[in-house]
Amino acid sequence: MKKRDKITYWVATIWLCLGMISTGIVQLVQLEEEVQKMNTLGYPDYFLTIIGVWKILGVIVVLAPKMPLIKEWAYAGFFFLMSGAIFTHLAVRDELVEYFGPALLLVLTIVSWYFRPADRKLTKANDEI
Template sequence: MKKRDKIIYWIATVWLSLGMLSTGIVQLIKMEEEVQSINALGYPTFLLPILGVWKILGVIAILIPKFPLVKEWAYAGFFFTMTGAMTSHIIVGDEMITLFGPTLLLALTITSWYFRPADRKTLK
Protein backbone atom coordinates (compact mmCIF):
# COMPACT_ATOMS: atom_id res chain seq x y z
CA MET A 1 0.00 0.00 0.00
CA LYS A 2 1.32 3.43 -0.95
CA LYS A 3 2.07 5.92 1.78
CA ARG A 4 -0.40 8.38 0.21
CA ASP A 5 -3.20 5.78 0.34
CA LYS A 6 -2.40 4.99 3.98
CA ILE A 7 -2.62 8.68 4.89
CA ILE A 8 -5.92 9.08 3.05
CA TYR A 9 -7.28 5.95 4.75
CA TRP A 10 -6.33 7.06 8.27
CA ILE A 11 -7.54 10.64 7.85
CA ALA A 12 -10.90 9.46 6.49
CA THR A 13 -11.19 6.69 9.09
CA VAL A 14 -10.38 8.93 12.06
CA TRP A 15 -12.86 11.60 10.94
CA LEU A 16 -15.49 8.95 10.18
CA SER A 17 -14.94 7.38 13.60
CA LEU A 18 -15.19 10.72 15.38
CA GLY A 19 -18.37 11.60 13.49
CA MET A 20 -20.05 8.26 14.08
CA LEU A 21 -18.95 8.11 17.72
CA SER A 22 -20.23 11.60 18.48
CA THR A 23 -23.57 11.09 16.74
CA GLY A 24 -23.85 7.64 18.33
CA ILE A 25 -23.39 9.13 21.81
CA VAL A 26 -25.91 11.90 21.06
CA GLN A 27 -28.42 9.27 19.96
CA LEU A 28 -27.65 6.98 22.89
CA ILE A 29 -28.30 9.70 25.47
CA LYS A 30 -31.36 10.92 23.52
CA MET A 31 -30.27 14.54 23.35
CA GLU A 32 -33.33 16.78 22.97
CA GLU A 33 -32.32 18.12 19.52
CA GLU A 34 -31.85 14.58 18.27
CA VAL A 35 -35.25 13.52 19.64
CA GLN A 36 -36.90 16.46 17.85
CA SER A 37 -35.05 15.66 14.63
CA ILE A 38 -35.98 11.97 14.54
CA ASN A 39 -39.59 12.78 15.42
CA ALA A 40 -39.70 15.37 12.61
CA LEU A 41 -38.57 12.64 10.23
CA GLY A 42 -41.47 10.47 11.41
CA TYR A 43 -39.42 7.84 13.23
CA PRO A 44 -40.05 6.66 16.80
CA THR A 45 -37.70 7.82 19.54
CA PHE A 46 -36.87 4.25 20.57
CA LEU A 47 -34.69 3.98 17.45
CA LEU A 48 -32.17 6.48 18.83
CA PRO A 49 -30.39 4.23 21.35
CA ILE A 50 -30.43 1.36 18.84
CA LEU A 51 -28.73 3.53 16.21
CA GLY A 52 -26.34 4.90 18.83
CA VAL A 53 -25.20 1.48 20.02
CA TRP A 54 -24.71 0.17 16.47
CA LYS A 55 -22.73 3.26 15.44
CA ILE A 56 -20.40 2.89 18.44
CA LEU A 57 -19.96 -0.85 17.75
CA GLY A 58 -19.30 -0.02 14.09
CA VAL A 59 -16.54 2.41 15.05
CA ILE A 60 -14.93 -0.26 17.24
CA ALA A 61 -15.17 -2.79 14.40
CA ILE A 62 -13.51 -0.46 11.91
CA LEU A 63 -10.69 0.56 14.23
CA ILE A 64 -9.62 -2.78 15.71
CA PRO A 65 -7.23 -4.98 13.73
CA LYS A 66 -8.34 -8.17 11.98
CA PHE A 67 -11.99 -9.25 11.55
CA PRO A 68 -12.34 -8.03 7.93
CA LEU A 69 -15.85 -9.45 7.53
CA VAL A 70 -17.08 -7.54 10.58
CA LYS A 71 -15.51 -4.39 9.10
CA GLU A 72 -17.42 -4.94 5.85
CA TRP A 73 -20.67 -5.14 7.82
CA ALA A 74 -19.80 -1.97 9.73
CA TYR A 75 -19.08 -0.07 6.52
CA ALA A 76 -22.32 -1.38 5.01
CA GLY A 77 -24.25 -0.32 8.11
CA PHE A 78 -22.74 3.18 7.96
CA PHE A 79 -23.56 3.37 4.24
CA PHE A 80 -27.19 2.32 4.75
CA THR A 81 -27.65 4.58 7.78
CA MET A 82 -26.30 7.67 6.02
CA THR A 83 -28.15 7.09 2.75
CA GLY A 84 -31.31 6.45 4.79
CA ALA A 85 -30.81 9.70 6.71
CA MET A 86 -30.26 11.64 3.50
CA THR A 87 -33.32 10.11 1.87
CA SER A 88 -35.46 10.76 4.96
CA HIS A 89 -34.49 14.44 5.06
CA ILE A 90 -35.25 14.83 1.35
CA ILE A 91 -38.63 13.07 1.61
CA VAL A 92 -39.88 15.27 4.47
CA GLY A 93 -38.70 18.39 2.64
CA ASP A 94 -36.01 19.48 5.10
CA GLU A 95 -33.63 22.26 4.14
CA MET A 96 -30.63 21.19 2.10
CA ILE A 97 -28.27 22.06 4.99
CA THR A 98 -29.61 19.02 6.88
CA LEU A 99 -27.97 16.82 4.23
CA PHE A 100 -24.48 18.11 5.04
CA GLY A 101 -23.77 15.82 8.02
CA PRO A 102 -25.01 12.57 6.48
CA THR A 103 -23.38 13.39 3.12
CA LEU A 104 -20.03 14.10 4.76
CA LEU A 105 -20.19 10.89 6.80
CA LEU A 106 -21.19 8.96 3.66
CA ALA A 107 -18.20 10.39 1.76
CA LEU A 108 -15.89 9.48 4.66
CA THR A 109 -17.38 5.97 4.79
CA ILE A 110 -16.76 5.40 1.09
CA THR A 111 -13.25 6.91 1.24
CA SER A 112 -12.26 4.87 4.29
CA TRP A 113 -13.65 1.68 2.74
CA TYR A 114 -11.97 2.28 -0.62
CA PHE A 115 -8.52 3.05 0.82
CA ARG A 116 -8.50 0.38 3.56
CA PRO A 117 -5.34 -1.73 3.73
CA ALA A 118 -5.30 -5.26 2.32
CA ASP A 119 -5.32 -6.86 5.80
CA ARG A 120 -8.67 -5.13 6.45
CA LYS A 121 -10.33 -6.51 3.31
CA THR A 122 -12.25 -9.76 2.96
CA LEU A 123 -10.82 -10.41 -0.52
CA LYS A 124 -7.17 -9.50 -0.96
Protein backbone atom coordinates in the same frame (compact mmCIF):
# COMPACT_ATOMS: atom_id res chain seq x y z
CA MET B 1 0.13 0.28 -0.15
CA LYS B 2 1.34 3.74 -1.11
CA LYS B 3 2.01 6.23 1.66
CA ARG B 4 -0.57 8.63 0.15
CA ASP B 5 -3.24 5.91 0.23
CA LYS B 6 -2.41 5.02 3.83
CA ILE B 7 -2.69 8.68 4.88
CA THR B 8 -5.97 9.05 2.98
CA TYR B 9 -7.32 5.92 4.69
CA TRP B 10 -6.40 7.04 8.20
CA VAL B 11 -7.59 10.64 7.78
CA ALA B 12 -10.95 9.49 6.38
CA THR B 13 -11.27 6.71 8.97
CA ILE B 14 -10.47 8.92 11.95
CA TRP B 15 -12.95 11.60 10.82
CA LEU B 16 -15.57 8.94 10.06
CA CYS B 17 -15.12 7.38 13.48
CA LEU B 18 -15.20 10.74 15.27
CA GLY B 19 -18.43 11.61 13.46
CA MET B 20 -20.03 8.25 14.16
CA ILE B 21 -18.98 8.10 17.81
CA SER B 22 -20.10 11.67 18.55
CA THR B 23 -23.49 11.25 16.88
CA GLY B 24 -23.85 7.80 18.44
CA ILE B 25 -23.33 9.22 21.93
CA VAL B 26 -25.78 12.05 21.26
CA GLN B 27 -28.33 9.47 20.14
CA LEU B 28 -27.73 7.21 23.13
CA VAL B 29 -28.18 10.01 25.67
CA GLN B 30 -31.19 11.20 23.64
CA LEU B 31 -30.59 14.92 23.76
CA GLU B 32 -33.88 16.79 23.45
CA GLU B 33 -32.88 18.37 20.12
CA GLU B 34 -32.07 14.94 18.68
CA VAL B 35 -35.37 13.48 19.92
CA GLN B 36 -37.29 16.36 18.32
CA LYS B 37 -35.41 15.92 15.05
CA MET B 38 -36.18 12.19 14.95
CA ASN B 39 -39.84 12.84 15.71
CA THR B 40 -39.96 15.40 12.90
CA LEU B 41 -38.45 12.82 10.55
CA GLY B 42 -41.11 10.33 11.62
CA TYR B 43 -39.01 7.91 13.69
CA PRO B 44 -39.81 6.72 17.24
CA ASP B 45 -37.53 7.68 20.15
CA TYR B 46 -36.21 4.14 20.63
CA PHE B 47 -34.68 4.27 17.14
CA LEU B 48 -32.06 6.64 18.59
CA THR B 49 -30.86 3.91 20.95
CA ILE B 50 -30.67 1.34 18.15
CA ILE B 51 -28.63 3.49 15.77
CA GLY B 52 -26.50 4.92 18.58
CA VAL B 53 -25.44 1.43 19.71
CA TRP B 54 -24.78 0.26 16.15
CA LYS B 55 -22.68 3.34 15.36
CA ILE B 56 -20.48 2.82 18.41
CA LEU B 57 -20.09 -0.91 17.71
CA GLY B 58 -19.29 -0.10 14.07
CA VAL B 59 -16.53 2.32 15.12
CA ILE B 60 -14.98 -0.33 17.36
CA VAL B 61 -14.98 -2.85 14.52
CA VAL B 62 -13.61 -0.44 11.90
CA LEU B 63 -10.73 0.59 14.18
CA ALA B 64 -9.93 -2.90 15.49
CA PRO B 65 -7.32 -4.98 13.67
CA LYS B 66 -8.33 -8.05 11.65
CA MET B 67 -12.00 -9.15 11.43
CA PRO B 68 -12.33 -8.26 7.72
CA LEU B 69 -15.77 -9.83 7.34
CA ILE B 70 -17.22 -7.92 10.27
CA LYS B 71 -15.57 -4.73 8.95
CA GLU B 72 -17.44 -5.19 5.66
CA TRP B 73 -20.68 -5.36 7.64
CA ALA B 74 -19.76 -2.26 9.65
CA TYR B 75 -18.99 -0.26 6.50
CA ALA B 76 -22.22 -1.51 4.90
CA GLY B 77 -24.13 -0.48 8.02
CA PHE B 78 -22.60 3.00 7.94
CA PHE B 79 -23.42 3.27 4.23
CA PHE B 80 -27.06 2.21 4.69
CA LEU B 81 -27.49 4.40 7.75
CA MET B 82 -26.15 7.56 6.10
CA SER B 83 -27.85 7.00 2.74
CA GLY B 84 -31.07 6.32 4.66
CA ALA B 85 -30.61 9.58 6.55
CA ILE B 86 -30.18 11.47 3.29
CA PHE B 87 -33.30 9.92 1.77
CA THR B 88 -35.26 10.61 4.96
CA HIS B 89 -34.31 14.29 4.78
CA LEU B 90 -35.37 14.27 1.11
CA ALA B 91 -38.71 12.67 1.98
CA VAL B 92 -39.59 15.35 4.53
CA ARG B 93 -38.14 18.10 2.32
CA ASP B 94 -35.68 19.35 4.89
CA GLU B 95 -33.49 22.37 4.29
CA LEU B 96 -30.23 21.79 2.42
CA VAL B 97 -28.13 22.28 5.57
CA GLU B 98 -29.60 19.06 7.04
CA TYR B 99 -27.94 16.98 4.31
CA PHE B 100 -24.38 18.04 5.12
CA GLY B 101 -23.71 15.73 8.08
CA PRO B 102 -25.05 12.52 6.56
CA ALA B 103 -23.50 13.30 3.16
CA LEU B 104 -20.09 13.97 4.71
CA LEU B 105 -20.23 10.75 6.74
CA LEU B 106 -21.35 8.85 3.63
CA VAL B 107 -18.37 10.16 1.65
CA LEU B 108 -15.99 9.38 4.53
CA THR B 109 -17.42 5.85 4.72
CA ILE B 110 -16.78 5.28 1.02
CA VAL B 111 -13.27 6.78 1.12
CA SER B 112 -12.29 4.81 4.24
CA TRP B 113 -13.63 1.56 2.77
CA TYR B 114 -11.95 2.12 -0.59
CA PHE B 115 -8.52 2.97 0.81
CA ARG B 116 -8.44 0.38 3.61
CA PRO B 117 -5.20 -1.63 3.82
CA ALA B 118 -5.02 -5.18 2.47
CA ASP B 119 -5.06 -6.70 5.96
CA ARG B 120 -8.44 -5.04 6.56
CA LYS B 121 -9.98 -6.38 3.32
CA LEU B 122 -11.92 -9.56 2.85
CA THR B 123 -9.79 -11.77 0.59
CA LYS B 124 -9.13 -15.47 0.10
CA ALA B 125 -5.95 -15.14 2.18
CA ASN B 126 -7.67 -13.63 5.23
CA ASP B 127 -11.28 -14.75 5.07
CA GLU B 128 -11.39 -15.53 8.79
CA ILE B 129 -13.83 -13.71 11.01
